Amino acid sequence: MTAEPAVLRLLPARLLREIGEIRRSAEDFDGSLREIRLHADRVTFLVVGGKTAPLSVSLTESELTGFVGSLCGGSLYAYGDCLREGYLPLPDGSRAGIAGEFFTEGGRIVGIRRIGSVVIRIARAVPGAGALAERVFRRTGCRRGLLLFSPPGCGKTTALRDLAARLSTGSRPLRTAIVDCRGELSGDWYGRGACVDLLTGCGKGEGIAIATRTLSPDVILVDEIGGEEEVAAIRAVESGGVPIIATVHGKALSDLASVSPVAPLIRTGVFGGFVGIERTPDGGFRQYEAPDPLRESERTASCAACGEGG
Numbered sequence: 099m100t101a102e103p104a105v106l107r108l109l110p111a112r113l114l115r116e117i118g119e120i121r122r123s124a125e126d127f128d129g130s131l132r133e134i135r136l137h138a139d140r141v142t143f144l145v146v147g148g149k150t151a152p153l154s155v156s157l158t159e160s161e162l163t164g165f166v167g168s169l170c171g172g173s174l175y176a177y178g179d180c181l182r183e184g185y186l187p188l189p190d191g192s193r194a195g196i197a198g199e200f201f202t203e204g205g206r207i208v209g210i211r212r213i214g215s216v217v218i219r220i221a222r223a224v225p226g227a228g229a230l231a232e233r234v235f236r237r238t239g240c241r242r243g244l245l246l247f248s249p250p251g252c253g254k255t256t257a258l259r260d261l262a263a264r265l266s267t268g269s270r271p272l273r274t275a276i277v278d279c280r281g282e283l284s285g286d287w288y289g290r291g292a293c294v295d296l297l298t299g300c301g302k303g304e305g306i307a308i309a310t311r312t313l314s315p316d317v318i319l320v321d322e323i324g325g326e327e328e329v330a331a332i333r334a335v336e337s338g339g340v341p342i343i344a345t346v347h348g349k350a351l352s353d354l355a356s357v358s359p360v361a362p363l364i365r366t367g368v369f370g371g372f373v374g375i376e377r378t379p380d381g382g383f384r385q386y387e388a389p390d391p392l393r394e395s396e397r398t399a400s401c402a403a404c405g406e407g408g
């Protein structure tokens with residue numbers, strides 16, 4: 099049986115009662131619950147098994163603000179940096195996205211004035227989610243980087259957790275450094291026998307640099323890259339011989355290789371393998387290995403030079 103997501107215990111009682119009724123009637127509810135979407139003075143929704151279902155309960159703005167306070171342990175100030183970026187990390191690796199009325203000073207977000215909605219993404223271990231990524235990475239001799247890509251909410255972080263567990267355990271574990279800025283990769287995911295070093299509370303670029311300088315890793319894992327700082331840090335680390343396994347938002351690898359912030363990493367061969375994740379019509383997900391755009395462009399150029407079709 100799948101364990102109950104810890105965040106459920108913090109929900110207002112009347113909402114928890116309705117969710118409890120659904121749980122009793124739905125098979126493997128906790129295992130298939132992916133999101134809880136709370137809106138001030140509007141309907142609450144659950145995303146279960148890929149389907150979005152409305153509930154009869156709606157929360158007031160005061161209730162929603164109180165719920166966020168409980169997620170922060172009563173101290174919104176302590177989570178100010180996270181709230182300014184629109185999220186809260188939860189202890190079990192789940193994450194709450196926060197929407198509402200932000201306020202700025204000098205063009206920079208400095209806080210949130212009113213909370214309008216909270217989207218809780220439920221974290222869970224899915225054994226086998228990182229199996230394809232592991233095969234692709236090991237095919238490179240664990241010497242080249244790996245990029246996992248998909249639209250939001252398709253399971254990149256889940257696959258990354260399982261991949262970290264696979265690489266860091268066994269008879270010949272890899273020294274695995276994980277840069278975890280949002281608290282989604284931390285927690286009891288890997289077991290006591292995992293050779294894992296976690297870096298939290300720092301920026302992704304900073305964490306990558308620290309891991310390289312001080313932890314002598316065989317591989318570094320980082321979730322959701324895309325900023326200039328982390329792209330620069332990855333290029334510096336890769337030149338030093340440490341492979342990076344990273345995730346990025348994107349539907350098509352061809353677009354990522356041409357117009358995205360990570361395009362320079364792809365075009366310069368930082369990654370030796372690519373795994374995409376996409377939604378299936380039945381609400382599930384499909385993983386697939388994507389061809390290296392660098393090799394595809396070389397093949398196309400070679401065919402053109404030989405006068406052959408692509």
